[in-house]
Amino acid sequence: MIDFFITPFADYVFMQRALAGCLALSLGATPVGVFLLLRRMSLTGDAMSHAILPGAALGYLAFGLSLGAMTVGGIVAGLVVAFSSGLVSRASVLKEDASLAAFYLLSLALGVLIVSLRGRNLDLLHVLFGSVLALDNASLLLITSIATLTLFGLALLFRPLVLECFDPAFLRSVGRLSPIAHYGFLLLVVLNLVAGFHALGTLMAVGIMVLPAAAARLWARNLAPLLLLAVLFAFFSSLAGLLLSYHTDVPAGPAIVLACGIVYFASLLAAPGGLLTGHLPVRHHLES
Amino acid sequence: MVKFMSSFRFLFLLFLLLTAFTAQAEQEKLEIVTSFSILADFAEKVGGDRVNVRSLIGPDEDAHNYQQRPSDARKVAEAQLIVTNGLGFDDWLIRLTRTARCQKRLTVVGQDIRALNLPKAISHRKEHPRDHDEADIDPHAWQDVANARRYVAAIANALIVIDPAGAETYHANAERYDHLLQELDLDIRAAVQALPKSRRKVVSAHAAFGYFERAYGIRFLSPVGVAGEAEPSAKSVARLINQIRELGIPAIFMENAADPRLLERIAAESGAKIGGTLYSDALTSKDGPAPDYISMMRHNLDALTKALAE
Numbered sequence: 001m002i003d004f005f006i007t008p009f010a011d012y013v014f015m016q017r018a019l020a021g022c023l024a025l026s027l028g029a030t031p032v033g034v035f036l037l038l039r040r041m042s043l044t045g046d047a048m049s050h051a052i053l054p055g056a057a058l059g060y061l062a063f064g065l066s067l068g069a070m071t072v073g074g075i076v077a078g079l080v081v082a083f084s085s086g087l088v089s090r091a092s093v094l095k096e097d098a099s100l101a102a103f104y105l106l107s108l109a110l111g112v113l114i115v116s117l118r119g120r121n122l123d124l125l126h127v128l129f130g131s132v133l134a135l136d137n138a139s140l141l142l143i144t145s146i147a148t149l150t151l152f153g154l155a156l157l158f159r160p161l162v163l164e165c166f167d168p169a170f171l172r173s174v175g176r177l178s179p180i181a182h183y184g185f186l187l188l189v190v191l192n193l194v195a196g197f198h199a200l201g202t203l204m205a206v207g208i209m210v211l212p213a214a215a216a217r218l219w220a221r222n223l224a225p226l227l228l229l230a231v232l233f234a235f236f237s238s239l240a241g242l243l244l245s246y247h248t249d250v251p252a253g254p255a256i257v258l259a260c261g262i263v264y265f266a267s268l269l270a271a272p273g274g275l276l277t278g279h280l281p282v283r284h285h286l287e288s
Numbered sequence: 289m290v291k292f293m294s295s296f297r298f299l300f301l302l303f304l305l306l307t308a309f310t311a312q313a314e315q316e317k318l319e320i321v322t323s324f325s326i327l328a329d330f331a332e333k334v335g336g337d338r339v340n341v342r343s344l345i346g347p348d349e350d351a352h353n354y355q356q357r358p359s360d361a362r363k364v365a366e367a368q369l370i371v372t373n374g375l376g377f378d379d380w381l382i383r384l385t386r387t388a389r390c391q392k393r394l395t396v397v398g399q400d401i402r403a404l405n406l407p408k409a410i411s412h413r414k415e416h417p418r419d420h421d422e423a424d425i426d427p428h429a430w431q432d433v434a435n436a437r438r439y440v441a442a443i444a445n446a447l448i449v450i451d452p453a454g455a456e457t458y459h460a461n462a463e464r465y466d467h468l469l470q471e472l473d474l475d476i477r478a479a480v481q482a483l484p485k486s487r488r489k490v491v492s493a494h495a496a497f498g499y500f501e502r503a504y505g506i507r508f509l510s511p512v513g514v515a516g517e518a519e520p521s522a523k524s525v526a527r528l529i530n531q532i533r534e535l536g537i538p539a540i541f542m543e544n545a546a547d548p549r550l551l552e553r554i555a556a557e558s559g560a561k562i563g564g565t566l567y568s569d570a571l572t573s574k575d576g577p578a579p580d581y582i583s584m585m586r587h588n589l590d591a592l593t594k595a596l597a598e
Contacts (some may be wrong), residue, residue: 012526013557133525134550201519242522251519 008246017135022238028147029192030234033209038165045206048193051081051104053111071198078190129201139199146195207257215264218271321367323378324351325571329580333465334444338454347571364388374398377427395446397439401429404498432499433473480504487596491540496568532558539563539595563595
């Protein structure tokens with residue numbers, strides 16, 4: 001038992017670091033993922049992974065193959081895309097999905113163009129994205145800082161954010177916090193995504209953001225349990241994925257995301273909000 | 289006017305003009321196209337002033353993930369000699385030559401080399417699925433200087449066939465360069481012999497040094513499943529760390545394409561040193577550490593001996 005569960009982490013520092021990274025990601029990215037889910041923006045993660053290309057490309061043109069420069073460039077590009085699409089969705093008839101799609105595609109095309117200007121055949125995104133087994137001190141520090149920032153940010157923005165998710169018109173009528181909540185949230189999304197890409201690669205970063213949130217949504221009816229359950233799902237899936245990768249020689253990132261997927265499928269079948277039991281049960285207000 | 293045109297003088301002037309043009313044509317350089325920068329270097333050394341060499345894959349470019357450009361076909365059509373490595377390295381260029389119907393001008397320098405297979409644990413096809421028609425042959429034959437000398441001889445022969453007028457020049461250039469290569473070979477052997485036997489092993493991110501290993505005796509371990517584009521598994525990383533610890537491997541070398549952060553992790557945990565960069569598939573630009581083949585080999589040798597000496 002101990003051999004199976006504890007020894008891999010006890011024996012190898014890189015496993016400990018991987019687990020620490022996953023914990024940070026579960027605490028930072030997964031709650032953001034819950035809100036993305038509630039706002040029907042779950043595909044933002046994947047779109048953003050393409051949207052950051054021009055920023056990374058400009059960073060590469062200016063500073064060469066410097067991961068720091070490319071990550072900062074990626075964050076800037078991600079913010080520009082996120083904020084622009086937020087602006088468009090608030091000010092026009094287009095909703096978030098359409099505005100984000102438009103901007104990220106333009107961003108991607110621009111990025112490919114910029115990369116080709118240099119004339120070299122370099123897969124920038126491949127260079128930019130890390131792996132959970134390769135977390136160096138800088139990357140680990142980055143994701144834990146972002147996780148801390150996210151937790152504080154979400155705590156601060158909690159009420160306006162929740163209102164924004166469920167009744168944005170009401171929020172706009174009772175106060176001026178609506179844009180702060182909206183853009184503040186997008187900021188957290190971009191930070192978590194880019195930090196996640198840089199440290200762990202696209203698959204893991206987006207996977208841990210979206211899958212545990214989706215699985216938890218099938219169980220929980222209130223927001224606090226939803227957040228807690230999502231974080232727990234994320235962390236234990238990471239643990240399971242790392243152990244799977246260690247014992248059966250499968251790549252680590254995909255293993256973790258697949259573990260999240262298994263939780264998701266189990267939830268689909270077993271949870272009150274899932275396939276078998278139909279809609280969430282309505283709570284009776286009056287007990288007779 | 290008619291009188292002039294029918295005169296002997298006119299014909300003589302015409303003859304002079306024609307010879308002037310043909311003389312100019314003879315002074316034009318021979319167009320050579322090579323697949324990658326190392327072959328271009330050899331071609332330049334042998335051809336000297338008589339040739340204009342263009343390499344389709346330039347310095348610092350990744351030969352294994354090369355995307356063909358439309359201008360490649362044009363360059364191939366314009367070339368009088370096309371030099372490729374063979375051994376599965378640049379089949380795309382061999383195919384392009386066939387499509388452009390320029391086979392007569394094709395030289396495959398690697399075809400008479402005693403080829404090495406890649407270590408069984410690494411399927412090169414997984415890493416580079418596009419350019420391998422043959423099963424798992426290691427194409428990096430130039431890492432053994434003896435093969436480099438064979439390459440140079442093959443290029444010289446091809447040039448002599450295409451341009452017999454320059455045969456003397458090509459012979460002289462090839463011989464001169466061959467002496468330099470011989471010197472290089474001896475230097476490498478001496479340097480490796482100077483290293484303690486127990487320290488003659490390294491980990492390298494790219495399975496590119498098989499021929500070097502066979503010729504000079506430094507063992508290159510390629511991390512199974514850790515190099516290449518696929519994401520590594522925790523098991524393979526752990527296995528590599530164990531291997532480095534057990535075998536007492538002193539140094540890890542990174543190639544530009546590998547994930548440096550992963551190798552740093554492995555080095556930190558296993559106690560090996562990060563040895564720097566080894567150049568295997570491409571030369572660097574003119575101001576880099578490996579602008580030509582001999583500099584490249586000497587840079588690699590330097591990096592290896594520095595890391596393994598203590």
